[in-house]
Each structure stands twice: as structure tokens, then as C-alpha cells.
């Protein structure tokens with residue numbers, strides 16, 4: 253799917269479908285899967301399918317288009333509307349808003365809301381924040397600190413397990429951790445019910461349960477649709493699959509696009525087996541493949557192909573790049589995160605100097621804290637940025653706590669600081685420990701760093717979130733320490749927040765995003781930052797194939813320029829990600845450019861010994877660095893200079 257700026261001015265003209273795409277769009281089988289790699293036009297073909305159905309007389313209100321996120325639904329609506337306007341068939345905007353183009357959760361909410369099933373009480377939808385408040389209020393935390401309660405409860409719902417089923421599973425396995433999870437899940441569901449709340453997972457569970465329990469209700473709901481068009485089919489989970497089965501039980505046709513190599517949500521019960529077994533699972537199946545990559549240069553297509561071949565559980569796919577360009581990809585090995593941020597700034601400025609609009613550039617990262625330093629550096633330099641996935645830096649909880657504590661220690665009557673801190677046990681603990689751990693009379697930089705340490709150690713959540721928390725505390729404290737006192741720090745913060753707001757409103761901005769948030773999008777230039785051995789694959793993830801898919805998705809968002817950066821030190825010594833060598837192994841020397849000689853030397857340093865670097869139940873293979881061919885000797889340039 254193509255990235256559109258927030259204030260997208262003119263509709264983007266769609267490309268005419270090529271013969272393979274057209275065949276897929278016009279398929280007549282009852283169950284169709286279009287299986288193809290990134291940039292081959294799956295979403296384009298889905299739009300083509302929609303228009304083909306309309307040409308054949310289908311009723312728009314009876315075509316359900318399912319997207320992975322609400323934002324993707326808006327973009328899909330925009331694309332379809334633009335196409336209909338081109339052909340003079342666009343319905344009025346109000347009618348258009350009512351078309352069933354939504355996520356599966358969104359559609360479940362709509363169906364339940366407008367057609368309450370027998371015995372289903374009225375409900376309010378609880379978003380993630382509201383659900384987190386329930387967890388906090390009832391102290392539903394799990395003993396295993398690495399497990400987030402909402403993820404665990406959500407995983408039960410994704411597998412259509414109610415608390416009784418969860419308890420039965422725990423007892424059958426005689427597993428105390430599972431028993432605790434099931435009991436807390438039961439308590440969570442009771443608390444939700446008392447407030448009349450459904451969280452997102454409940455929506456699909458409730459719809460499925462009602463359709464299975466009441467044949468009349470099932471027939472009524474399934475009777476709404478003649479066609480189900482599903483984007484990102486690789487990421488569906490068991491509950492969603494069951495919902496689709498029920499929705500098509502009235503005879504609707506299923507038409508799905510997906511790429512098993514882009515399945516990023518196995519940790520949330522998405523199961524690539526659904527796409528791998530499509531032909532066995534659905535009646536009258538037909539499989540279509542698209543082999544031409546319209547997005548990326550030949551260099552990017554080859555490098556990404558070499559990387560993903562490292563995965564075993566996948567459908568092999570060959571891709572022919574439509575753009576034969578052998579433009580080199582760039583590897584930049586920087587000293588530390590500060591150096592990396594400065595480098596990214598040079599790259600985006602250089603590209604802008606060549607006339608590239610900001611919104612054609614993106615910086616992607618596996619972990620949110622990698623983006624924070626870059627966000628600050630770009631904003632400080634006046635570059636418009638929008639942040640997707642992990643949120644605006646100054647609004648993040650640890651950052652607000654650091655800023656609030658610094659302010660409050662300097663002026664205990666500062667009411668704004670109190671508001672910034674909020675209330676709760678975490679804040680009480682901070683206040684209690686501050687007098688022992690922070691010397692309020694210390695020089696400004698020392699005070700800031702002491703507060704950073706205090707917030708990092710006192711209020712840190714468990715697991716992976718805790719690592720991010722610590723990095724954000726230190727980044728905020730460092731930024732404050734680098735200013736000339738409190739007033740200068742507050743000015744810096746305000747300027748940056750204003751520039752972020754302006755960028756969001758203006759629409760033309762560099763996108764900073766987690767890789768998960770970049771799914772389905774594309775940009776002319778992409779920097780993948782933080783390509784380090786403990787971040788890619790991420791230390792906390794046991795699933796190496798999913799980690800490789802994440803790198804694959806990041807690299808394949810780029811149309812022309814792909815820059816992969818890593819830091820030799822990010823609070824501790826870091827080695828380059830093994831995926832860099834895997835990407836480069838697919839390229840000829842002229843397709844690789846090192847930012848400087850140090851970058852090349854750093855990439856060639858011996859990989860960390862797996863046992864020293866990781867521990868993940870022995871699932872990680874040796875991190876052997878394939879031989880990277882040497883680039884031709886030439887002056888080393890950033891992509892922006894070339």
C-alpha cells in the first residue's frame with residue numbers, strides 16, 4: 253500500500269494492472285489467494301478486484317474489505333474513492349464513509365453494534381489504555397515479569413479461549429504459570445463485564461460465539477456480504493479465521509492477498525500456517541502469484557531476496573524487479589547513537605537538497621528507543637517529522653516522569669510539573685526515593701543524570717519494556733543535561749513539540765516509525781537504523797524467523813535508496829546485525845557502498861559469540877558472517893551525495 257501524507261492533496265492515479273494482476277483481480281473461484289512478495293502490487297490488485305466487482309454489478313455495501321489497521325482502511329477508502337472518481341462513479345462522501353472497509357475488529361464492532369445478537373448486553377469498547385487501567389486497578393500482573401497481562405489475555409482471545417477454557421488448559425498441563433495466567437484472565441474478564449466493557453479481542457470472540465450459537469443470527473449476518481476481500485492475509489489469527497469462515501457461510505466469495513514472508517504478528521497468535529495451507533483449508537481454491545516487483549530497484553530486490561532465503565518455513569518466491577537500477581545500498585557503521593542521529597540528519601538533508609519531498613523519506617527501527625534520539629536530532633534541526641508506532645518522544649511515560657521530576661526538584665511548587673507526573677504508586681515511590689538519590693543542589697547536568705537514573709531504576713516496568721524504559725530515561729536526561737539549565741531545556745522541548753505538531757498538520761514530513769508501523773507502506777528513501785546484533789534479531793524474541801521477516805519488511809519499504817545504519821556503541825558495545833551480511837551476500841560489489849572505511853571495518857569485525865550475546869532457549873543459530881565482497885575503491889559518499 254502506498255504511503256500518503258496526512259493532508260494528501262490530490263488522488264494518486266492507480267497504475268493499470270499487468271496481465272498477472274488482472275488475472276488475479278478477475279478470478280472466478282470461490283476462494284482465491286494472491287500470494288506474492290513485497291511491492292508486487294497485491295494491494296493495487298485488491299483495489300482492481302474491487303473495481304472489477306463493481307463493473308460486474310456488485311453492490312458496494314455487500315463487499316467487505318478487510319485491512320490490517322484502521323489507518324490502512326482509511327488509505328484503502330481513499331484509493332478506491334480516487335479510482336471511482338476517475339471513472340465518474342464515486343458515491344457521495346457520506347455513503348462512502350458507510351462502506352464496509354475496516355479491520356476485522358472494526359467490522360465485528362459494527363456488526364455487533366448494529367445487530368445485537370440474542371442475549372448480548374449493550375457494551376462499551378475499551379481501547380488499550382482503558383484495558384490497561386483495569387489491569388492496574390485490579391493488580392492483574394503476572395509473576396513472570398516478561399509477560400504483559402494484556403498480551404497474555406489477548407492471546408487467549410485470539411485463540412477463542414474463554415477463562416474456563418484457559419483454566420482447563422492450565423489444569424490439563426499442570427502448569428502453575430498457566431494457572432496464574434488463567435486466573436488473572438478470569439478476573440480481568442469479570443472486571444470488564446462489571447463495567448460493561450469489551451476490549452478489542454472480545455469483539456471478535458463475541459461475534460463468533462453469537463454466530464455459532466444462533467443459526468438464524470449467523471444466516472442474517474453472513475447474508476450481508478457477497479464478497480470478502482482480505483488484505484494482509486498472512487497475519488490472521490485463529491479467531492479471525494473463524495470469523496471469516498462464519499461470514500462466508502452464506503455463500504460469499506473469499507479473495508485474499510498476502511505474503512507469508514511478511515507475517516509479523518506470530519507473537520499475537522498470527523499463524524503463517526493459514527496462508528501456507530490456504531488451498532487445503534477453503535473450498536474451490538485458486539492460487540495466483542505475482543512475480544514483478546514494481547516498488548524497488550534491482551539492488552534492493554536482490555538483497556532482500558538473499559536475506560529472506562535464510563528462513564525455512566516459507567513459500568519460495570522469485571521476483572523480477574521492474575526497475576533494473578543497480579543503485580548501491582549504503583551501510584553506515586557509526587560510533588554511537590548520537591553519531592547515528594547526526595548521520596541520518598545529513599542523509600535526509602542531502603536528499604531534500606536534491607529535491608526529494610520529506611514525506612518520501614522514512615527512518616525505520618525495530619525498537620522505539622532507537623528512534624527517539626533521531627526524532628530529537630531531526631526536530632532540533634527543524635526537519636518536519638511525524639512519528640508512527642512508538643509515539644512522540646516527549647509524551648512517552650518515562651520521559652514525562654524525568655522531565656516532571658527535574659522540574660519539581662528545582663521548584664516544588666511547580667504545578668505543571670505535578671500534572672506532568674500524574675498520580676499513582678509509581679510517582680509516590682519516585683517522590684519517596686528522590687531525596688536519597690538526587691542532590692537537588694547539584695550542578696544542572698549532574699542533577700539531570702541523577703534524575704534519569706532514579707526514574708530508570710525506581711519505576712522501570714519488567715521485560716523488554718524495561719529496556720526501552722531505561723534507554724528513554726537516559727536519553728531524556730542526556731538531552732536535558734546538554735542544555736544550559738531548566739529554561740533552555742523547556743524551550744527546546746516546546747520548540748520540538750511545536751515542530752512535530754506542525755509537521756503532522758502540514759503532511760509533508762519525514763516518517764519515523766517502528767518496523768511494525770511501516771507495514772504495507774513505501775518511501776523513495778528508507779534508513780533502517782539500529783541494525784545491531786541485539787536489536788535485529790531482538791534479544792527478547794525467541795522467534796528468529798519472525799525477526800528476519802521484520803528486517804525483510806523494513807528493507808523492502810524502500811523504492812530507491814536503502815541505508816542500513818548501526819552504532820558500535822548504544823549505551824554498551826554493540827556488534828552489527830547478522831542480517832546485514834545476509835543482505836549483502838546477495839549483491840555484487842558495485843551494489844554496496846560503505847559510508848566510510850570505519851563502517852566497512854566494523855561490519856567485518858568478528859560476530860559476537862552467540863552464547864555471550866544471546867540466550868533464547870537454544871533457538872539461535874551461529875551468527876556467522878558470510879564473506880562480503882569488497883566494493884570497488886572509490887570516494888565514499890552518502891546516498892544523498894550521489
Ligand SMILES: Nc1ncnc2c1ncn2[C@@H]1O[C@H](COP(=O)(O)OP(=O)(O)OP(=O)(O)O)[C@@H](O)[C@H]1O
Pocket residue numbers: 253254267268269270273288289290291292293294295296297511514546547771772773774808
Ligand atoms: N501494474 C503496475 N504497474 C506499475 N506500478 C505498479 C503496478 N502495480 C503496483 N504498482 C506500484 O508498486 C508499488 C507497490 O504496490 P502495492 O503497495 O500494491 O504492493 P504490495 O504487494 O501490496 O506491497 P507490500 O506487500 O510490500 O505491502 C506501488 O507504488 C504501486 O503503485
